[in-house]
Each structure stands twice: as C-alpha cells, then as structure tokens.
Amino acid sequence: MPTIPARRTASAVATAALLLLTAACTGGDEDDDETSGASHTGREGDGWTVLHYSMADTNLEPFMVADVNELGAVGSNDNLHVRELMDRSAEYGEDPLLDQGDWVGGRVLDLGADGTTEVVDDLGDVDSADPELLASFIADGIKDHRAGHYALIISDHGASWPGIGPDEGTAPDYDVLDLAEITDAVSSGLEEAGVDKLDLLGFDACLMANYEVASAVAPLADRLVASQELEPGHGWDYGSLQLLADDPDATADDLGEAILDGFSSQAEEQGTQDQITLAMIDLTKMDDVDDAVGDFAGALADQAADVAPAVGQSEANTLAFGKNPDETQDKHLSDLGLLATAIGDAAPDVADQADAVVDALDEAVLDEVFGVATTGATGLSIYLPPVRELADGAYLDVPTADEWAGFLEAYYSAGAAIPADEQPEFKDPDTGPEVTFDDDGGITLTGTFDPAALDNITEATISYALVNDDGSITYFGEEIADYTDDGAAPTASGSYDLSYLQISDGEDSAYAYTDLDLSDDLETAFFDVPMTYYASTDTDGADPQDALLSLVLDIDAGEFVSETIYIYDEESGGYGELAPDPEGTIVPDVLTISADGDQVWEPTTDVGLYSDVAGLTYEFLPLDPGTTIQADLTLTDFGGNSSTLSSVVEVP
Structure with a gap:
C-alpha cells in the first residue's frame, strides 16, 4: 500500500451538537394538491416522457450505471418513454450499461423494451456540466417524445445551493452546474420545446432538498423530489417508474410517492435506512414559503441583537445535514422547519413569523421518508453557518437568498458586538477543571463560569487529544457536554x-477521529469520521480525495449496523458515496495542533487501509494505561467566542 501524505491544513474542529426535535410533516389535502397536465402547454396525448440526465464522469459512475440498468428493466412502451444522457469516464470502471456495454464520453439513448436502447446521439468527449447541453437534452427529448406529462431527473454529486456536479472530464478546473445554470438550462430547454413547466423535477443527489434550491426551481416544475441529507450510492430505485409504464393516467404525486417508497425499500435492502431522507415538495406552494421565510428573516434581522442567542442555540441543537468534523467541509445546512420551531419557542417576539414558516412548509412538503438519524426532518434545509468566518461569500450570488443573507449579516454583526464581559469565561482557568475518575473507567470534567455569559452560550463540548513529545497535541474525538444555570455559579461538565x-x-x-452524536431515544449512536481516500489507480498517492466515513452503532447490541464512505468534492462542495474500489486505500485523519498553534488534519498512519467497506471492522478500545491525554471542556457563544478548561491526564 502507498505511503499516505499529510492532509492539507484546515481550521479548528466544528463542535455542532445534534438534538433531534420531533415534528410531523404532513401533506395537504390530496384533491387540492393534485396536479394535472391539462392546464399546461406543450402536452400531447397522455402518458409520460422521463428525461434522465446522468453526469457520470465522476467516481459515482458505477452507481449511475446501475440506476440506468434499473431504468432499462422498466423500459419504454406506449405509456412511458425514457430518454437517457449518460456521460461516462475512463477512470471509474467498465460496467456494462444495458446493451451498450462500456464506453467513454457522452451518449443520448432512447430506452426500449427489455433492456434495449437506441443511440440518438454519440456526443464523444462532452462536458455534462455545460448548461447548453442540459438545455438541448431537455428540448430535444420533449420535442421527439411529446406526452401528457414530463419529468426530468438529474444525477451526480449534490451540494445544495452551490449546485450539482462536477464533470471530472473537465479537469483540472472541474466544471459544475451551479444553481443559476440549472434554472437557466431547464427554463431554456422548456421554452424551446414549447412547454411551460415540468410535472416533476428530481435530483438523485445529495443535499438538494434545500430551501434556496426549491425556491429557485419553483417556476420550472409542479413537484420536486430531492434529499436533505447525503444519499447512499444506490440512490433511487428506478424500478419505481414501472408505475408510469403501467398507468398512463399516473400523476406527478403518484410518481413522487412511488419514488419515495422505492427509495425507502431499497435503503432497507441495502442497510442504509438509518440516515436517509427524501421529500416530495409541491413547488406551486413555494410562493407562500418564500413569503414566510422572507418575513421571518426580516423579523430576525430587525431584532438581531435580542434574538441572536436564540438563533445560535437553535442552530447548535437543530438537525443538520452534510455535517463534517472538518468545519471547512461542513455544509452548514439546518432543517428549516425544526430551526424555525426552535427559534420561535426561544424568542417569542418572532414566534408568529416562525409559526408561519412551519405552516407554509407543512403545506408545501407533501411527503417525506427519513431514518433514525434524521427523525423529524421537515423536508427542506436552509443555509446557516454558525459564524461569519465559515460563511461562503458565493451565497450572496444566490437570487433566492437575498432576505436570508440579510438576516445572516445582522446575526453575525450581533455576534461581533457581544461585550467582552458577556462572553464565556470559566472561573480559575489556570487551575483547570475539576477532574474525577468514574467507576466505569471514564473521566468527568467540571468547571464553573461567569453567569453574565449564560444567555449567549450556544453549546458545551468535551474533546480529547493525545499529548505528543514535541509539544503538539492530536485531537481524536469530541462529543456534547452539558451546562446548567446554578445561579451565581453556573457549571459545565462533560464525560469521556x-x-x-x-x-x-x-x-x-488505524485509530480514528470520532464526532459522536446520539438519537433522541439514546439507543443509536452516529459517528462522522474524517478520512482521505486514494484510488487504486493512484499508485503514487498524488491525487488524495477528502472523504467522510459515516457509522451507525446500535448501542444496546453493541454492533455497527451501517457504514458508508462519502467522497467530498472540493470544487462543487458536494458529496457522493464512494463507489466500490477494494484495492483503493483510506486513512483516518485527526486534528493536530502544533506547539506554536498551527492546525492541520493529518493521517493517523503511514499505511492506508483497504477501502473495501464490507471488509472493515470497527472497535472501541480502552486507551493504554499510562497514555497522556489532554481533555478540554469548552463553552462557545453565538459570536464564536469560547472559553476552555484543559487538563492533562494520565490514563490509569
């Protein structure tokens, strides 16, 4: 196996806690929400045309080939026509696609019966992230196959509002379909085809069930199907389109329900059900959601100085998606409905506006599936980095983000204005925390802090690091701690x-960094483990890829029941599951802080582990007696100010 070079420098570890709030997501009245193509332009006859756009010039190619093979098993008939654009890579496998076998480059195919295909266009080396290509694919597909209903599904890495992609064939500057390009391409394609909007738009990709995305695409379709969370590689079960082949009168809602049911069932079969999300959004209701979010953002901005603590505490404790211990790769996406609920409960002055967001969202989200780790998800996420330093300036270019961006600016300004005497401050920092050894072999850190900061605090964490001979420390884990209001002497405590x-x-x-989270019932634990991946073709380790290992532990059984490795794409900020590459290597990364304060994520070993996920085992082991560690108890407020008590402990 290759020697693994160090990971690039990153900023400090994110310490976001996850407290799952229970919220019901119910659809509106079926008769009111049902749509019909009869009132739309460009329809001819009945039945469906489904356009499937696979940006497979990425490491997700094997999964996308499997998806199109599922589509081919349904095929086309008098009720359904399926047109496919598949852009394949020279780097990621030789899996046969229906009767086309393997190839490199783009092809447009009409799918026939029994896995047969007809080549409509052999595009050769093509950029599938070119919006003009997407627009022409939509226009030609509709003009060639007029129907009563139209659906477009786009597959690749997803990044929420930054868009979808990349096409790795455009290296070294990987091209991405950003949100503006997606909306422009779909709009142009529909206009050329003489169609006012799609019946259903789907993103078979990570993180695309996002408020900013849904608001932007609302004029383009009646329904949106997308996931708030990272999607497992198997993606959707395209056998669900059999519904359209069997029933020419099937509606967009019927199709959406079939996709959700198929996705959920396939996740159960693949053992990925614990962390999934998939929602069907009524885009005709997004105007109401826009109005409610705009009013909510305006109220929050107007009263930022008063409500900022409630916002920060809600962000820290609300279900989030695309999380990563490396905060530079965290997507900072909070569940919109749960966030509004939490803020409204904590800040009565904006409770009416928060309730309006929840009500509008409830009307717009017709149905959703979720797992144990995503319980209570309400259908759409929204962008909320905890501090200004983590906010992406490109967000200001998102047209649907104007009001929310204005609130974010006011929120960050309020955080910057927290007086020094109201920032977190532990008492007696020089003496460190009180350290007690538990009967079960762990330690608990406890410290008192100045009550003036209590209202501004958003979270408490405990983290732990190895103390190295050169004076550096290497963090290998963190988890939530507690803080309580004890009058004149509030306390914080955390256990490890x-x-x-x-x-x-x-x-x-190899040992690994763990960011621990727990389900609401405390029966399931979730771990995010930062890693670096090297493909088997990268024999000299010159092309490392950032990755995230997501683990699910059944606490009572003491067994890991699910593990998935996601690849992070730096160009798009998107995620996608690592396609099987048993001869590739992975190595866990940990955060090391040098004696002079420099921070770097680096490998825990010079020898990688084979990336055959099915062959990996996971075990929590006790630290060796005599090991010297540093344990930190940290309080953080909504402005990003923090205070830490540290203790150096020798493991007994």
Missing part, C-alpha cells in the same frame, strides 16, 4: 470514557 475508535481491514489498523 477513555476509549478510541480503531478501524481494521484485517491486515492493518
């Missing part, structure tokens, strides 16, 4: 069981 996560491929092993 003095264990570490070891990952093994059967030949080698």
